[in-house]
Amino acid sequence: MAEPAIDDFYAVIPAGGIGSRLWPLSRADAPKFLHDLTGSGQTLLRDTWDRLAPLSGEDRIAVVTGRAHRAAVERELPGVPDHNVFLESEPRDSSAAIGLAAAILVRREPDVIIGSFAADHVIRQTRQFDFAVRQAVAVARAGYICTIGIQPSEPSVGFGYVKQADELIVDGAPEAYTVERFVEKPDLDTAKAYFLDRAYLWNAGMFITRADVLLAELAVNEPELHAGLLELAEAWDDRALRGPAVDRIWPGLKKIAIDYSVAEPAAEKGRLAVIPGHFDWDDVGDFASLSKLNSSGGRNELAILGEDARVLSDASSGIVVSQTKRVISLIGVRDIVVVDTPDALLVTTSENAQRVKGVVDALKLTGRGDVL
């Protein structure tokens, strides 16, 4: 029998970010979280929702997203209450997005514990994910800001790391640790050393905390941002006041990742905790990771994404993403990445997957933004 939802817990899904390294699949009007990248038959956003609903209850999931994505979000998540969709007039990074949710929710429920989880990550082994979140909520209830760090499955240079320190004794959280520090994406030698040293976990951007604790940390480190968010939250649940407040305040908020505004300062003060997550996690940052995610691990495998894909492969491996009904024929190309969309085609290799963002920048510069 499934465990009941967690008391006082609210899930927050920041659904922003285009995923430029997945161009031309991901676009301004079709960001990463609105794609099915796993062949599950539904979008990553919907997968995220399905994962969180048993933990918080369907009525207690808030989505922070751009105004342009409102219709798509409501279509994907028919169960989301209207008052839990927080619309940004423009992207202002994660401190503003998560801080806004915290400020709104704490006015509704002073003791609320929020957990923020990106809309476009892939997680398998839901049971282990559940267990980690339940522990993290127990730690948050004790006044800590808690993250879930992923036990690395390989020496990745694509993620930041969280270094765990001492065991933290909290009821209901047998695996809690304090965090010594955050580390940016390392070079390969460093990543290999981290991989052997079990204390380094991947920073998956999951934060679980009392909303008031998060806001207090933000007040110290980013007082102006904090003040703006409180002012916004005060107006939020009054329909007449909300729109003008967003237009007035939101565009002036500082753009800063929550890692810098909240998590790292909290770590320095010993107020940040971590639960090691023993589940498969991927942020699907580029086509190399998308390719790996959709293969069973064989070197000579060709992964195919796309409902109507008509692919003919001869001695080829890598990934094909097909968004058209065209016949796609590959002959003797290894570790290839082919992304076929109605107005743009990308051909590259897994090795070059990180360079896709450069193409997006070049398209902007050369006046071909119509395909972005």
Next chain:
Amino acid sequence: MAEPAIDDFYAVIPAGGIGSRLWPLSRADAPKFLHDLTGSGQTLLRDTWDRLAPLSGEDRIAVVTGRAHRAAVERELPGVPDHNVFLESEPRDSSAAIGLAAAILVRREPDVIIGSFAADHVIRQTRQFDFAVRQAVAVARAGYICTIGIQPSEPSVGFGYVKQADELIVDGAPEAYTVERFVEKPDLDTAKAYFLDRAYLWNAGMFITRADVLLAELAVNEPELHAGLLELAEAWDDRALRGPAVDRIWPGLKKIAIDYSVAEPAAEKGRLAVIPGHFDWDDVGDFASLSKLNSSGGRNELAILGEDARVLSDASSGIVVSQTKRVISLIGVRDIVVVDTPDALLVTTSENAQRVKGVVDALKLTGRGDVL
């Protein structure tokens, strides 16, 4: 001042053959000869016509092509007289195509000398081509069947070879030789040996001969085919008789290349001559050769074919053929071949270019002939 057209000379352009190794660019309804593969701004068929018109005169070029291509041929060659377009009801190989032209033309002019030149080859250095043809006509006038063999520019395994033997003394043909034998496409070691031995020339499929001499050779080696062609030719210039004769006779004609029905037997009897051609020639047999043809020779070059091509390349080389208005982005792919058409996409490498035909066969077998 340009030399006058050659007396008694008629040019014949067999415009058949889809060019399967150039799929999905070449198709049943858009064969190789109807494409601009050199960036010249016109089709290979038109290039061929322009090359031959000064030698034969515009009124003396016959085109042998499929009924399906009649409109395209007339559009490309507005100067071709209606009575010089010989339509096949279905492809029956080169002996039938060239033999039909010979049989029709010899009835109109008993002394006619025909020269047959494929519609889909690329030739540069027209002055040298002219000189070779004029010599070949002189040799043909003396009763020989004459071919033009191309001085190899590299040890190619993609072409057959003609081995020249003794000097042949004919007025107006200072470079004529008899032919010792024909050789099929060799392996690389053999090709290297041929390249060093200057007596081996590429077989470019050009034959220049009196029409009656060609027909006499055919009568000996393929009497049934010969009889069928004579019967067809007899009906040809009577509009009422032509159609029924084609429908009755053409589908039963033996499919055989003119190399086997005429040229090789003639070589054995010492009746085949060759003029070495000192010009750039390519049959554009696959995308590797198309790529080379459209680059200036640099290893790191990316050739782009297509009027509306919108290509963005980062550290890539090879060839892109664009028949759509899509943005095509290449990152870090070397010697790549990308052919982008409205209903089919091919991604391969120069090294695998010869395997494209296999894909065409596989598409047929798997019921996807709609894109062929």
